Structure formats: C-alpha cells, structure tokens
Amino acid sequence: MRKNARDDPAARLGLDAGAAFGVSWTFQLDAAKGDTVPEEKKSLIKKIRSTGAMxxxxxxxxxxxxxxxxxxxxxxxxxxxxxxxxxxxxxxxxxxxxxxxxxxxxxxxxxxxxxxxxxxxxxxxxxxxxxxxxxxxxxxxxxxxxxxxxxxxxxxxxxxxxxxxxxxxxxxxxxxxxxxxxxxxxxxxxxxxxxxxxxxxxxxxxxxxxxxxxxxxxxxxxxxxxDRLREVMESSYRCTQLWKTVLKLAEHKPSPLTFFDGTIHMGPAVVLRGDPRAEAYYKLLISELEERIAEGHSAVEDESLRFYWEGMPVWGKLRDHAETFAGHKACVVASTYCNSWIFEPLGSKDPFEGMALAYSELFIVRSEEYKEEYLARMVESYGIDGFIYHDAKTCPNNSNNRYGLPERIQETLGVPHVVINGDLNDLRMYSEEQARTQFEALVEQLHERGELR
Amino acid sequence: MTGESGFFCGVDIGASASKLVLIDRSGDAAARVVRHSGVDYAETAELCFAEALETAGATREQVHGVVSTGYGRDNVSFADVRRTEIHCHGVGCYHQIPRAMAIIDIGGQDNKIIHLDARGRRQSFKMNRKCAAGTGAFIEEIALRLGLDVGALDALAQTTADAVKLSSFCTVFAKTEILAHLRQGRPVEGIIRGAFQSVIARVVEMDTLDGEVVLTGGVVAHNPTIRDILSERIGRDVTVPPFPQFTGALGAAVLALRDAAATETKDA
The missing domain is CATH 3.40.50.11890 (Rossmann fold)
Known part of the structure; x- marks a missing residue:
C-alpha cells in the first residue's frame, strides 16, 4: 500500500504520480484526506532516485x-x-x-x-x-x-x-x-x-x-x-549544457532515460535556468544516469525499439504512454520538446546577441527544411527506429506533421511513423484506443520488418 | 500438438461488429461468424467461438491457437496473442491476394489505409482522425436521419447515378445538410448516393493510393455500391476479397496458424 499522505510530504503534495515540468500532480484526493489508496498494478516505469532532489x-x-x-x-x-x-x-x-x-x-x-x-x-x-x-x-x-x-x-x-x-x-x-x-x-x-x-x-x-x-x-x-546579466547568462549556459548532457545520455543503447522521464526532469531547466541550483541538480542526475549505464541498467527493460517523440506531450497521459511503450520494450529516447530547452548561444560573448540567437534558434521557429535536417540528425545520433508525431489540436505551431514532414522523413530516411491526434491539455481531443492501436501497430510493423529482413 | 489436424482461430472484436474465423491447417476457412459487438465483448467473443465450433464440428481442444484483434482484443479471454487490426487486415489481405497493394478498410468507427509491399510487409499505415466522418457510423447516422434501415441503403443508392453532394466534413452537420436537401425535395436515393460518395471522399483524402487498391470491412460488405464509387473516384478497378468483413479475423487466424507452425518447428 502507498504511504498515508500525512506521513509523506511528497504524497501530500501529490508528488507521487504523473508529472509536468518537474512537479507531479496526479492528486490522490483520497490520500490527501488521509485515506489509504489501493495498491496499483506493478509499474514498468523505473524510478530515478534524483527525483526527490528535484x-x-x-x-x-x-x-x-x-x-x-x-x-x-x-x-x-x-x-x-x-x-x-x-x-x-x-x-x-x-x-x-x-x-x-x-x-x-x-x-x-x-x-x-x-x-x-x-x-x-x-x-x-x-x-x-x-x-x-x-x-x-x-x-x-x-x-x-x-x-x-x-x-x-x-x-x-x-x-x-x-x-x-x-x-x-x-x-x-x-x-x-x-x-x-x-x-x-x-x-x-x-x-x-x-x-x-x-x-x-x-x-x-x-x-x-x-x-x-x-x-x-x-x-x-x-x-x-x-555584470549581473553576464553572471546569470553564464549560469543559464552551464545549466543548458548540463541538460544537453542529460538528454545525450539517451544516445546510449540501451537508454538510461525516456522522453517521459525528460518531461519530468526538465523542470529546473525551464523554471530555474540562470539559478546555480539547477546546475547542481543536473550534476546529480547525470551522475545517476551514468551509473545506470555503467551498471548496464536501462530505463526500459530489454529495450528493443527506439522512438522519437515529435510535438507536445499529452500531459494527462504521460504515465499511460510511458507504461505502454515500456510494455512493448520500446523506449522513446528523444524528443524535440525536451531538446527545446538547450540554448547553446547563451554562451555568446554579447549577452543580448546570445539571448536573441538562443531564443530564435529553436526548432519551433525554424523552416521546414531546417526541421527535416534536424530530425535526420536525431535519427542518426539516437538510432531512431520510428517517429511518434503528436498532432495537438490546439497547438498548431508545435504539431509538425501538418506540412508533410513525416512523409518526407519516411521517404528520405525510411523511418516509419504514426501520427496520433490529441492535445497537450484538452483530453476531449484525444482517443485512447486510437492512440494505443497506432503505437502498437508501429511496434508490430518494426518487428515484422526485423523478422523478414 | 495434434499432428496435421486442428483449427486456428481469429477473433476481431470491432466497435460495431465482432467477427470470428476458424481456419484449418491449409488456411481455408472452416467457419465464419459475425455478431453485433454489443456491450459485453467477452461474452460476444465466447458466443462467436461456440457458434463457429458448432459450424465446423470442432471442439475447443482442436483449436491450437487463437489471436484476437480489434478494439476489444483485450477482452477475448481465450486468446493466446493479441494483435492490432492494422496488422491483421494486412495479413488477411495478403493471405488472399499475395502481391503489393494499398488496403482501404472502412469499419464501423474507423478507417485505415495500409500499404503492403510485394512480400506482404507493411510499409506504412494511416488511421482516420478522431472523427466518425467516412466510417460506417456516418452511414448509420444518415440511415437514421432518413428513417431507413441501414440494410436498405445500398439498393436505393444503386437506383440512381445522380448523387446529391454533401459538403460537410462533420457527421452532425451533414445531417443538417440532408434536412435542407429534403426540404428542397431532392430524391432520397440521390442523398444516399451522395452520402456514400462522402464516405469515399473522406477516405481517399487520408493518403495516396498507388497500385492495386483492395477494399475491406463491413461497410463494403453490406454496401457493394461503395466499391463502384471508389473505383469511379480513383479511375481504376478496386479489388474486394471474398467476405471483406472478415479480413481482420482471417488475418488473426493466419497469425495463429503461423505462430503454431513456428512453435512446432522450434520444438521439432
């Protein structure tokens, strides 16, 4: 049984399930009232120890x-x-x-x-x-x-x-x-x-x-x-470099973290960049993930497929998605979303030019040609088997399937994809069954390809 | 294993209808059963299975593998393996038509387009967006609006070549559009043909259709006019396999047979 909320500050804060930008929010209302919560089905998600510090x-x-x-x-x-x-x-x-x-x-x-x-x-x-x-x-x-x-x-x-x-x-x-x-x-x-x-x-x-x-x-x-601006910029730059290191660790096969972990652990890079405490946190996280690699542990048991998530997370379904992929021994290893908090130009000599470039260099601001090249680089560096594109109903700018990009990538790189229709927040726009069937069908297609190769 | 005899079962629990196919070791169908999925998928699957065993004169012990598919695939308690309907439709089509093709499956609540290469490997697939436009549900809604039994639509659609165009993407708006057409005295037959054209329009805009096109699913099984409309739309013949509604269940049964054969080879 889960700990009673009164004994566990994390549970009191709703910090034990679901997550967004570093803070978990699936409020266990019963727990908050002091009731006990029935034991859940065994999760396939491997917990990251550093989460407590975050x-x-x-x-x-x-x-x-x-x-x-x-x-x-x-x-x-x-x-x-x-x-x-x-x-x-x-x-x-x-x-x-x-x-x-x-x-x-x-x-x-x-x-x-x-x-x-x-x-x-x-x-x-x-x-x-x-x-x-x-x-x-x-x-x-x-x-x-x-x-x-x-x-x-x-x-x-x-x-x-x-x-x-x-x-x-x-x-x-x-x-x-x-x-x-x-x-x-x-x-x-x-x-x-x-x-x-x-x-x-x-x-x-x-x-x-x-x-x-x-x-x-x-x-x-x-x-x-x-001088104070330079100081903040330098800290922000160090934070961004550390966050990049975290994400790059997923290049390792098998990966020590998933995209879903990334959406949780990106919190400090989003809200505390420029604050040295964020740097300290990522050093801790990197050390844990490197330890996982050294000990041969992976985020997904027996990882056999590696996916790229393009577009926004479906925030209300993070846990479900993480469990679904893990259940198929598939790891979503990388995403444009998590990568979007890597701001390398913050290290520029001129702080204003640095901010100008850092905040206009982002994927979301770029041309289709740039996006195509970028995703090709991701396929290469992370060893991507397939793409999941999330067509978020209310977020056209972050739904990169709408101008033929998935089809072009599939044609040029031979990497298959699925497009799931949903939304970042509005779950009325999301069909659980359709998404699940599409995830599973992509997994089947990749396994079939491997077997018949 | 029981040597050369035995049956293999595929169960496709769809949103509207549940289909079950029993095949023998040579891949030929020994029984086909279809029922409304209803609200209790597990019970429906059991009823389909019992009926198929009776038809085939077989016992449960003679069934050496069961694969379930469709939205209710997780509810089939007697299934050994679960596969998506996308996979099963591809396998079912290739079993009957062993060449490269683009499969269009129009089901009760969703559509799929699946591209297979000459070896039957899936190259890509697409499903409709989260919307009933272009699915069997759309046709059912139109029948309801017109006060007709859904089974009567195809015969009426065949009586005219003069379709009344329905412009709306949305099923609800299309029904409102039909009201306006009825008010203007447009013939019901033309409205039905227009509704069928609307279904095909929604489907063909999902993906490009190169090479041979194969049409499956319950909608074409009950409304053969849909094939003619698709053929007119793409400007070439469209293949419909025998028993198009059972394609997914057949594919599931073929997968059960393959799994059993692979196990036997491994054990030998």
Missing part, C-alpha cells in the same frame, strides 16, 4: 514565489517559457512561467473542466489549451498550486513578458492578465519560419531585448547591471 528544488521555487507574493520581498515577472528569463532574473525578479502552470493543469487532468470557463468569455476551444486551461483556472479559482504550496492561484505578476517565438497565443495569454491586473505587458516579436538566421534578424531581436530595459528598471526599481 521535487525539493521545485518546491523551493514555488515557495519562493509564494514568499515574494506574500511579503513583497521580490517583484514577480511572468515570462513565457522560452522568453528572456535571464534578463528578468538579472533585475532580481522572481520569474514565473505560465506554461509550467498550463502543463500542471494538463498533467493533473483538470484542464477539461477549466477550459469551458475560458470558452465562455470568448476564448475559443480551438486556441492554445494551456491558455484556456490557465485562464479557466484563474476564473474558477482552482489550481494544483493550492494544495501543493498554499498558493491561492498563480502568483500575481508585477510585469508580464513574452516572446512570440513559440506562437502568438502567448502574447494573448499574458494580455488577459494585463487587463485583469493592470500591469505592464511587453515582449519580443520574433520572426518565424527561419532558415539560416541572419545578422539583421539577430540585431533586431537583440535590440528588442535592450528596449525592455527601461521598463524592467522601472518595475524592479533596480538599475540594469550588465
């Missing part, structure tokens, strides 16, 4: 946000997940990432009951379900942050900052809170569909980052300090 780090992060909100000890800036976090941190802001909350709402499977509240005030069910579930959470005053950290909602922002590199929805998302709270909204407008990134584009983006400084000085009450 949970503590993520809990500290949220507690610091709460303290800032309750005491005014620091100003709070909301920043889209691939926005200028380093610049904000250099001004001493506590940085909050709304997509993190969006993912938590998805992983806790309450998004579908929150989204209609946003729909009712005019936010379409067809737009980003992070946005609609987050706005719904605000309107309904319901969030997993309450039972976990005592936050009565997402921490109120003093400043809202976006980068449209991912999509325009992030700007509209923050604009909702600008109207609600009457706080400043500013951001970076990024070009999209980029092939080679030109000097002009970098200069334009760097200028937009610089143009934020007067507003940040005004809201934070601090003068811009280039």
């Amino acid at each position: 949970k503590k780090l993520m809990a500290d992060y949220f507690n610091e946000l709460k303290e800032a909100q309750d005491t005014g000890s620091a100003k709070i800036a909301w920043c889209t997940s691939v926005g200028p976090a380093e610049l904000l941190r250099s001004f001493g802001f506590q940085v909050y990432f709304p997509e993190n909350h969006g993912a938590l709402l998805g992983a806790s499977r309450i998004a579908a009951e929150l989204i209609p509240a946003a729909n009712a005030i005019g936010y379409s069910p067809d737009i980003c379900s992070y946005l609609t579930s987050d706005v719904g959470a605000y309107l309904r005053k319901k969030t997993p942050l309450t039972p976990a950290f005592g936050l009565d909602g997402a921490p109120k922002a003093d400043l809202l900052v976006y980068n449209t590199n991912q999509c325009r929805d992030v700007q509209d998302w923050l604009a909702f809170y600008q109207r609600e709270w009457k706080v400043p909204l500013a951001g970076i407008d990024s070009p999209r569909n980029l092939g080679e990134i030109t000097k002009n584009q970098v200069e334009s983006l760097a200028s937009q980052h610089k143009a934020l400084i007067p507003l940040l000085e005004e809201v934070s009450g601090r003068r811009f300090d280039i």
Whole structure:
C-alpha cells in the first residue's frame, strides 16, 4: 500500500504520480484526506532516485514565489517559457512561467473542466489549451498550486513578458492578465519560419531585448547591471549544457532515460535556468544516469525499439504512454520538446546577441527544411527506429506533421511513423484506443520488418 | 500438438461488429461468424467461438491457437496473442491476394489505409482522425436521419447515378445538410448516393493510393455500391476479397496458424 499522505510530504503534495515540468500532480484526493489508496498494478516505469532532489528544488521555487507574493520581498515577472528569463532574473525578479502552470493543469487532468470557463468569455476551444486551461483556472479559482504550496492561484505578476517565438497565443495569454491586473505587458516579436538566421534578424531581436530595459528598471526599481546579466547568462549556459548532457545520455543503447522521464526532469531547466541550483541538480542526475549505464541498467527493460517523440506531450497521459511503450520494450529516447530547452548561444560573448540567437534558434521557429535536417540528425545520433508525431489540436505551431514532414522523413530516411491526434491539455481531443492501436501497430510493423529482413 | 489436424482461430472484436474465423491447417476457412459487438465483448467473443465450433464440428481442444484483434482484443479471454487490426487486415489481405497493394478498410468507427509491399510487409499505415466522418457510423447516422434501415441503403443508392453532394466534413452537420436537401425535395436515393460518395471522399483524402487498391470491412460488405464509387473516384478497378468483413479475423487466424507452425518447428 502507498504511504498515508500525512506521513509523506511528497504524497501530500501529490508528488507521487504523473508529472509536468518537474512537479507531479496526479492528486490522490483520497490520500490527501488521509485515506489509504489501493495498491496499483506493478509499474514498468523505473524510478530515478534524483527525483526527490528535484521535487525539493521545485518546491523551493514555488515557495519562493509564494514568499515574494506574500511579503513583497521580490517583484514577480511572468515570462513565457522560452522568453528572456535571464534578463528578468538579472533585475532580481522572481520569474514565473505560465506554461509550467498550463502543463500542471494538463498533467493533473483538470484542464477539461477549466477550459469551458475560458470558452465562455470568448476564448475559443480551438486556441492554445494551456491558455484556456490557465485562464479557466484563474476564473474558477482552482489550481494544483493550492494544495501543493498554499498558493491561492498563480502568483500575481508585477510585469508580464513574452516572446512570440513559440506562437502568438502567448502574447494573448499574458494580455488577459494585463487587463485583469493592470500591469505592464511587453515582449519580443520574433520572426518565424527561419532558415539560416541572419545578422539583421539577430540585431533586431537583440535590440528588442535592450528596449525592455527601461521598463524592467522601472518595475524592479533596480538599475540594469550588465555584470549581473553576464553572471546569470553564464549560469543559464552551464545549466543548458548540463541538460544537453542529460538528454545525450539517451544516445546510449540501451537508454538510461525516456522522453517521459525528460518531461519530468526538465523542470529546473525551464523554471530555474540562470539559478546555480539547477546546475547542481543536473550534476546529480547525470551522475545517476551514468551509473545506470555503467551498471548496464536501462530505463526500459530489454529495450528493443527506439522512438522519437515529435510535438507536445499529452500531459494527462504521460504515465499511460510511458507504461505502454515500456510494455512493448520500446523506449522513446528523444524528443524535440525536451531538446527545446538547450540554448547553446547563451554562451555568446554579447549577452543580448546570445539571448536573441538562443531564443530564435529553436526548432519551433525554424523552416521546414531546417526541421527535416534536424530530425535526420536525431535519427542518426539516437538510432531512431520510428517517429511518434503528436498532432495537438490546439497547438498548431508545435504539431509538425501538418506540412508533410513525416512523409518526407519516411521517404528520405525510411523511418516509419504514426501520427496520433490529441492535445497537450484538452483530453476531449484525444482517443485512447486510437492512440494505443497506432503505437502498437508501429511496434508490430518494426518487428515484422526485423523478422523478414 | 495434434499432428496435421486442428483449427486456428481469429477473433476481431470491432466497435460495431465482432467477427470470428476458424481456419484449418491449409488456411481455408472452416467457419465464419459475425455478431453485433454489443456491450459485453467477452461474452460476444465466447458466443462467436461456440457458434463457429458448432459450424465446423470442432471442439475447443482442436483449436491450437487463437489471436484476437480489434478494439476489444483485450477482452477475448481465450486468446493466446493479441494483435492490432492494422496488422491483421494486412495479413488477411495478403493471405488472399499475395502481391503489393494499398488496403482501404472502412469499419464501423474507423478507417485505415495500409500499404503492403510485394512480400506482404507493411510499409506504412494511416488511421482516420478522431472523427466518425467516412466510417460506417456516418452511414448509420444518415440511415437514421432518413428513417431507413441501414440494410436498405445500398439498393436505393444503386437506383440512381445522380448523387446529391454533401459538403460537410462533420457527421452532425451533414445531417443538417440532408434536412435542407429534403426540404428542397431532392430524391432520397440521390442523398444516399451522395452520402456514400462522402464516405469515399473522406477516405481517399487520408493518403495516396498507388497500385492495386483492395477494399475491406463491413461497410463494403453490406454496401457493394461503395466499391463502384471508389473505383469511379480513383479511375481504376478496386479489388474486394471474398467476405471483406472478415479480413481482420482471417488475418488473426493466419497469425495463429503461423505462430503454431513456428512453435512446432522450434520444438521439432
């Protein structure tokens, strides 16, 4: 039997099943009431020991946000997940990432009951379900942050900052809170569909980052300090390098981690990049994963197939997906999603050019040609047998199956694929049976190919 | 094992209908059973099995392998192995038509397009999106709207070449569209033919169809006009195997036979 929640702080926080960006949220309501929870079917997911340290780090992060909100000890800036976090941190802001909350709402499977509240005030069910579930959470005053950290909602922002590199929805998302709270909204407008990134584009983006400084000085009450920015950038760069090392360890056959592990352990790289504690965490995680490799342990027992996940996770189905693949001795070893928090240009000499390049070099911002080359590199380096493309109904920019990419990859590299229809948060858009059949059919196809070869 | 005798069973528990095929060691069908899947898949599978054994004059002990497939594949308690319907349809088609092909399977609630090479290896496959457009469920809804028995649609569709075009992707909107056509006095036969054309339109837009096209599934089994419409649409003949509704179950039975043969070889 699982431990009683009163004895186990992790269980009290809902930190024992399901996960998103480093914090687990499948709330065991019975456990929270002190009841016992029946023993579950034996899981095929191998636990990573370091998870405990990560949970503590993520809990500290949220507690610091709460303290800032309750005491005014620091100003709070909301920043889209691939926005200028380093610049904000250099001004001493506590940085909050709304997509993190969006993912938590998805992983806790309450998004579908929150989204209609946003729909009712005019936010379409067809737009980003992070946005609609987050706005719904605000309107309904319901969030997993309450039972976990005592936050009565997402921490109120003093400043809202976006980068449209991912999509325009992030700007509209923050604009909702600008109207609600009457706080400043500013951001970076990024070009999209980029092939080679030109000097002009970098200069334009760097200028937009610089143009934020007067507003940040005004809201934070601090003068811009280039040395502090360099310091944050250096830490963020070290974090990104360590995160890259974590992901590259999956090149090993068999892999010591899965994509599903990655979605959990990416938490510090998302919300604490630029904070040395994130670096310390990844050193710990790397050491554990290297130990797994040295001892011949793998994330999936008897790994026989290696997949690449392209697109958003289906947050409410992470555990199910992890179990399904493990059940077929298949490991999803790599993903564009987890790779998207590798920002190598943060190590650039000029911090503004570094941020400009780091946040425009991302897969999501790039041309189809770039994406095709990128995925070909992934096939080569990770030894990919097949692709899973997630066509997320409300996330067109992160659904890379819509312009013939899977078919081109299959034709040029001979790597088969399936496309599952679903959504990042809105499980009403997801068919369990269809997805399962497609996963299994791809596994069968690859085994058949191996047998008949 | 019982030497040269014995039977091999494939059970396809689909969203609408459950199909079971018993084959002998030479791969020929000894019994075929179809029933509505109903709400208790396990019971339906048992009933199909009992009926097939009776038809074949066989006992359970004479069945040396069972493979289940379809949405209810996990509910077949007597199955040794479970396989997806995508795999089983490919195997079932190749068993009867041993050459490269593009299979279109139109089922009760989903469609599949499966490409096989000349050796029967699956090259790729696609399923419909999470939507009933282009499936048997669409046709059932249309029959309901028109107040007709679904079994009467094909004969009516055959009486006209003048189809009433249905533009909507969505089953619900298509039903509203039909209301408008009825109000305008358009003939029911033309509306049914238009509905069949709509099913084919949804299917052919899923994937490219090179080479020989083979059509399977319950929809073509009950509505042969669908084959003619597909043929018109792609501009060439379309192959329909005998007993198209049983293709998945047949493929499952063939897999059961193969598994048994592989085990015997290993044990020999």
